[in-house]
Amino acid sequence: MKALKGHPNVVALYAHTILDMGRTKEALLVMEFCEKSLVNVLESRGAAYFEEKQVLSMFRDVCNAVFAMHSQSLPIAHRDLKAENLLLGSDGLWKLCDFGSTSTNHKRFEKPEEMGIEEDNIRKHTTPAYRAPEMWDLLRRDLINEKVDIWALACLLYRICYFRSAFDGESKLQILNGNYRIPDLPKYSSSVTDLIRDMLQASPDDRPDITQVWFRVNEQLPVNLQKSLPDGPPEMQSAGIHGGIAKAANRSPPMPQRSPPPPPSSGVGGGEGQLGAFWSTHHAKDPLFVEDKSRPKFDEEPTLNTSNQDRNQTENHSFPKNTSPAKQENVHTHVAGRRNVHNRSHVPEDAASKDFELTFSQKDIDHGMERQKASKPAANNLFQDEAFNTFVAEFDSNKLNSRVSSDKEGKEEALEAEIEMLKEQLKQVNSEKAEITMKFEKLSTICRSQRQEIQELKQNTSR
Structure with a gap:
């Protein structure tokens, strides 16, 4: 959330702290208040469906946030994109929240023990109706990466359009077989329905990447609502984070209907390289991204040889x-x-x-x-x-050492107290065990004596 701070389509993080509770840690976050989620809006509309322009405008807000995540140097997959995690901000923009499921661990799981751990993570942190096929069946051995968000975006777009889930039963077989149907009504253009179909490809390699999705959505909007590039936080104007534009465009084999413009061979931004020049050139007219050359560049590494x-x-x-x-x-x-x-x-x-x-x-x-x-x-x-x-x-080292030693002493005291408590519990358990053993022995003695009496009675009756 700190990396995406200032993004218009990400819930703002105002402050945070992490409390060390001993065995566990607890994170406290102060975020902006958003009164409604997409679920509230969909439910309050009744049977009044959205116009295509409204659908695309809402969906582009979501794609802006996902684009910022996938464009990081290590692409971040949200892994739990759904209507419940989209909130309506006071500025009228849709904002993505709930980053507890995010992951940069993109891999193909081969070993059974790894599969077991990953299946447990998927069960805990993802929602069945939005879960991609490669997450349902790890034995397919598909690469699990940020393309899971593209599948979830398709399910989300379907829900915005038709007010219901693409996979109603949330059935594993339904999803693995791609068993869904585009309703006849309300009627949307083929651009929207084709986009849903392309994103709901069973193989992650066959799905478009977020750059391609964003441009396809953007070009279907009226000209006065179109943008030149996805929105991003002000900090992303340098060549760092948005370097993902070229990487995202090159990562996936399918070609977009309208590719983003290629980076120029030379341009503004000297030391930022081609991509930095591309970014600053395309945002030269946008006041949000204008580079203030009067400021020193603080993001550069300090050098040892300084004149x-x-x-x-x-x-x-x-x-x-x-x-x-x-x-x-x-x-x-x-x-x-x-x-x-x-x-x-x-x-x-x-x-x-x-x-x-x-x-x-x-x-x-x-x-x-x-x-x-x-x-x-x-x-x-x-x-x-x-x-x-x-x-x-x-x-001062003495103060540091004393602080470290006092922290160490505090932890040692806590551990000693815990050990004493465990010892007491052990004593109690041992005494209970001894008592149960004694009762068992008494019962065994009674049983033996009763068996003996029964034997004697049998012998007497036989005589």
């Missing part, structure tokens, strides 16, 4: 109180999935502190302190604010 001129330019920027403009190899501040190592003015005011992750290596701290002692002028440049020195002092 004096570059260093002076860097030092002239206004630095946050808690960040040194010296070597930043091990000091990273992550805000909304983006590394920002210099200028705090680019961090949104409402960004929650939970989205900041600071990592300092002891080597960097020691190195900075030595330089401070060696040269006062250098120290004045490096540590401009007393608050930074206080901040660094908190990372």
Whole structure:
């Protein structure tokens, strides 16, 4: 969710934290409130079906979110796309939620033990009516990857169009055999019904990828509603995440009805390569994606060989109180999935502190302190604010060691208490066992004596 932060079709994550409960961990998330889900909207419409323009507009919102996930360097499969996980935002856009089922583990399962684990994951985290054939039957040995979302998108589009599931009985055989029917009414164009059929191909290799789906949906909309490229969060304007456009287009054999335009051989964005140039060129007119060249590029790795001129330019920027403009190899501040190592003015005011992750290596701290002692002028440049020195002092090794040792002592005490409790339980179980054994022996003695009496009675009657 942090990687997709700012995406217009993904539920916004405002803040989060993870509580360590000992044996388990609990994640708390603060997200934007969306009052209605797609299920609520479908149920409240009664028998009034959507016009084709409405269907395509809603479906493109979903495809925008899925496109952003599949375009990551490791494609993320949502694996639980369904009407219940689409919410209507206050801005009127449809937003994808519930990322607890996501996976980047795309593979073909061969070993029985692996299949057992994966079948259990599929049962827990996916919905039968939207589950792709390769997830129902792992013995098919199809590659399970992000193409499972394409199947689910087809089931979702079917439901938006016809207000019911493509596979009513949620039967495994129905899905494996592709046993579904396109209703005669309401009547939609062949573009919509052909798209459903293409996405409901039994083999994942025969399904279009999300890029092809998006362009096919987009071109069926009225011209005034069409877009040049899928929407994305503002952070995706650099060549990082949306590099997936070319990769997504090249990954799947089927050709789209209208392919995305090819990247130009040269263009804007010099160091970003062809794809970066392609992205910035196609978004040059879009204010959401205009590159602000007055800002320093914070996403680049700092280099070891820095010229004096570059260093002076860097030092002239206004630095946050808690960040040194010296070597930043091990000091990273992550805000909304983006590394920002210099200028705090680019961090949104409402960004929650939970989205900041600071990592300092002891080597960097020691190195900075030595330089401070060696040269006062250098120290004045490096540590401009007393608050930074206080901040660094908190990372003193003695304090760290004492904190680690106190944490260790706390955990040891908790473990000892748990061991004592288990010992008590063991004693109780042993005493219960002894009591049961005694009762058993008494009953056995009674049974033996009764058997003996019966034998004696039999002998007496026979005489």
